[in-house]
Amino acid sequence: MKLKKEMIAMLLAGGQGSRLYVLTSSRAKPAVPFGGKYRIIDFTLSNCSNSGIDTVGVLTQYKPLELNAYIGTGQPWDLDRMNGGIQVLPPYVTGSDGQWYKGTANAIYQNIEFIEQYSPTYVLILSGDHVYKMDYAKMLKFHKEKGADATIAVMDVPIDQASAFGIMNTNEDLSIYEFEEKPKVPKSTKASMGVYIFTWEKLKKYMIEDEANPESSNDFGKNIIPNMLNAGERMFAYPFDGYWKDVGTVDNLWEANMDLLNPTIPLNLSDPLWRIYCRHSLTTPHFIGESADIKNSMITEGCDVEACVNNSILFSDVTAAAGASVDYSVVMRNVQIKAGAKVQYAIIADDAVIEEGAIVGAPPEDFPDRDNWGIAVIGQGAKVRAGQKVLPKEMLAPGESR
Amino acid sequence: MDAFCILFTDTYDSKENKLNELSGKRTLASIPFGARFRLIDFMLSSLVGASVHNIGIITKSKYGSLMDHLGWGKDWDLDRKNGGLKILTPFATTDFSYNDNQFEILKSVHGYIDSMLPEYCVVANANMVANINFNEMFARHIESGADISVLCTKRLPTDSDTELTLDEASKVTKAIIHTTSKNEETYIAEDVFIMEKSLLYALIDHGVSYGWRTFKKDVIAKKFAELNINAYEHKGYFKIIDSPEVYLSANLDMLNREIRQDIFRTSQPILTRTKDSVPTKYGDNAHVSNCYVADGCVIDGEIENSIIFRNVKIAKGAKISNSVIMQNSVIEKDASLECVIIDKNVKISENKEIRGVKTLPVVVNKGKTV
Numbered sequence: 001m002k003l004k005k006e007m008i009a010m011l012l013a014g015g016q017g018s019r020l021y022v023l024t025s026s027r028a029k030p031a032v033p034f035g036g037k038y039r040i041i042d043f044t045l046s047n048c049s050n051s052g053i054d055t056v057g058v059l060t061q062y063k064p065l066e067l068n069a070y071i072g073t074g075q076p077w078d079l080d081r082m083n084g085g086i087q088v089l090p091p092y093v094t095g096s097d098g099q100w101y102k103g104t105a106n107a108i109y110q111n112i113e114f115i116e117q118y119s120p121t122y123v124l125i126l127s128g129d130h131v132y133k134m135d136y137a138k139m140l141k142f143h144k145e146k147g148a149d150a151t152i153a154v155m156d157v158p159i160d161q162a163s164a165f166g167i168m169n170t171n172e173d174l175s176i177y178e179f180e181e182k183p184k185v186p187k188s189t190k191a192s193m194g195v196y197i198f199t200w201e202k203l204k205k206y207m208i209e210d211e212a213n214p215e216s217s218n219d220f221g222k223n224i225i226p227n228m229l230n231a232g233e234r235m236f237a238y239p240f241d242g243y244w245k246d247v248g249t250v251d252n253l254w255e256a257n258m259d260l261l262n263p264t265i266p267l268n269l270s271d272p273l274w275r276i277y278c279r280h281s282l283t284t285p286h287f288i289g290e291s292a293d294i295k296n297s298m299i300t301e302g303c304d305v306e307a308c309v310n311n312s313i314l315f316s317d318v319t320a321a322a323g324a325s326v327d328y329s330v331v332m333r334n335v336q337i338k339a340g341a342k343v344q345y346a347i348i349a350d351d352a353v354i355e356e357g358a359i360v361g362a363p364p365e366d367f368p369d370r371d372n373w374g375i376a377v378i379g380q381g382a383k384v385r386a387g388q389k390v391l392p393k394e395m396l397a398p399g400e401s402r
Numbered sequence: 403m404d405a406f407c408i409l410f411t412d413t414y415d416s417k418e419n420k421l422n423e424l425s426g427k428r429t430l431a432s433i434p435f436g437a438r439f440r441l442i443d444f445m446l447s448s449l450v451g452a453s454v455h456n457i458g459i460i461t462k463s464k465y466g467s468l469m470d471h472l473g474w475g476k477d478w479d480l481d482r483k484n485g486g487l488k489i490l491t492p493f494a495t496t497d498f499s500y501n502d503n504q505f506e507i508l509k510s511v512h513g514y515i516d517s518m519l520p521e522y523c524v525v526a527n528a529n530m531v532a533n534i535n536f537n538e539m540f541a542r543h544i545e546s547g548a549d550i551s552v553l554c555t556k557r558l559p560t561d562s563d564t565e566l567t568l569d570e571a572s573k574v575t576k577a578i579i580h581t582t583s584k585n586e587e588t589y590i591a592e593d594v595f596i597m598e599k600s601l602l603y604a605l606i607d608h609g610v611s612y613g614w615r616t617f618k619k620d621v622i623a624k625k626f627a628e629l630n631i632n633a634y635e636h637k638g639y640f641k642i643i644d645s646p647e648v649y650l651s652a653n654l655d656m657l658n659r660e661i662r663q664d665i666f667r668t669s670q671p672i673l674t675r676t677k678d679s680v681p682t683k684y685g686d687n688a689h690v691s692n693c694y695v696a697d698g699c700v701i702d703g704e705i706e707n708s709i710i711f712r713n714v715k716i717a718k719g720a721k722i723s724n725s726v727i728m729q730n731s732v733i734e735k736d737a738s739l740e741c742v743i744i745d746k747n748v749k750i751s752e753n754k755e756i757r758g759v760k761t762l763p764v765v766v767n768k769g770k771t772v
Contacts, residue, residue: 035680035681036680036681037680037681037697261683269680270679270680270698275678276678276680277678278678280676282671282673283671284436284437284438284662284666284672285436285437285438285694285695285696285697286682286694286695286696287657287659287662287693287694287695288690288691288692288693288694288695289691289692290691290692292690292691293689294684294688294690295684295685295686295688296684296685296686297683297684298680298681298682298683298684299681299682299684299695300681300682300697301696301697304659309684313681314681
């Protein structure tokens, strides 16, 4: 018998993140490295830990190996608990009716048993692929004050971008009267952040009903939330005004990393009261050599830098030799950038090697044809041979050599 | 390696402790070193690297920062169900003075020694910067059939070092305490010993009876004729931190790539307590050359040949060279530092200038505002 929990979190981490292309060909999107030493999932896990949520189920599906190893016992996020803690929940087979998670709601449905162990009053549904800092305890307080059955976190987006989101149309008391998925003509700018609190008994009822409908795609946004609205349940929009970014595309991932270098962007990673935790690799401090010139960049443990580095983020154990230059780029773990190589506007994934004099990416101003310009991406362990060139927007698959 | 270890976090020889300011509020072993480590990390990591998983840590006084650093030993993989890290707190005698010799202390922790299953014991100090290959030292100890193995290095002796004369098989044939006699490189005994548990017991009894103080001076120098003492030469980087001058120069040694590769070799990494610091941020005005920097810093000043610990802030216009800046310190605008050791939580205000020389660095105490 487990102790009762007021609220537990279920974190959807099974997404493939296909729009990150080569960056997610061997790992799930939540395991994609971010910001020098983090993974995307660190933000939601740290938010849980900092909000006092000590029971988190992580639903995995796509390429879970790296993510499972990364989560481990949950110790880095202080989620190795006697009662509760973190639990990875992959899809499973029961007799003949085992199956993959069909949709976001189905993933939760298949784990009703896990949730019921803790007899929670509320369940927090999260997705592991957003970068933001949020206190879920405040959101729960709001949910309780409103006497809501479901609370959906929303943030204001510019009206011209609103048609890319699920938009909540609300009354003055923030109750939701309508939900529109990617509306052509948005009526409001309150975009859903994919963070929901449900009163568990209600959610359970709607999930069971939804599961019985063979036409349903078993998705929160497409099925559960519209069904609850139609049935007249009390649903509220919880306004959030901090930094939030879906890092689901190469451009967004690059931009979110660059945001860390911009002092005007409110994503402070060094707030002692709201730390972002991560699993550390065993390594040493970083070394900045005599020929190095570093401006407006983030550099972390184990790096050995002799190169010119501007407006870039270097993850741990990166070596960048003298005469090389790195501009406006994200360089992940253990990458080697050799003498004379030039990396600009690029994302270089772990263990890649950029050999002598190779050129990766180019600045947009040097590129006459803007439509064909974009961030150059080098996959895990790929190699750009001496003197070779990787054009903007080009991608090298993991392990590929050029 | 089938051994347990008794690790001393202070020294017990009569040599005056010249590290005053740095060890004023902490044990020798917990002095910060190399941008994110503490001295004890080097010995702990060397031991863990040779699968020594039973380590008893002897503390005397001022061990708050040490306990804080070690915790349950998780960061060295020493939070084990069986064995692991054990902090042996001081045993005051009836008149409440602390035991200040190694043999009295070992006698007082015999309960811990009794409970150890391994047949061999490592007795060591934790005030040195070195990545020691204990597996090799242990193998040589067994091969040589010696009663005791002592770690030695070849270097210039300083006052009161124990000089060794070795035969072809590395057996110690003579041991004398260095005075001012000669100044050439020779074998020096260091505070790292391997012996059987039964011999350890015998030496404790002997030492307590005769009022001995330290293994190095009393056992090695007095017993080399009776016991078969084997010297194992450590050929890699080795420094005993016993003065601010050595502290500064050893830190600056970490700027040398070969020394770093030896000390922080990947086959036996130096482990330390992890903290959740963010990556270090360099600003538009930063000018950094030949520096070893930890995470969590915000650097917008000019730094060369320096060691910067975690969460240090260096403002625009500040100039730092040949210095060590410890955790959480803040160097404000246009301050200027040369050959300075800045302890933790120090603030150097705008325009202040502090200058030492390499042989006489200035030490700014923990928590001070200049």
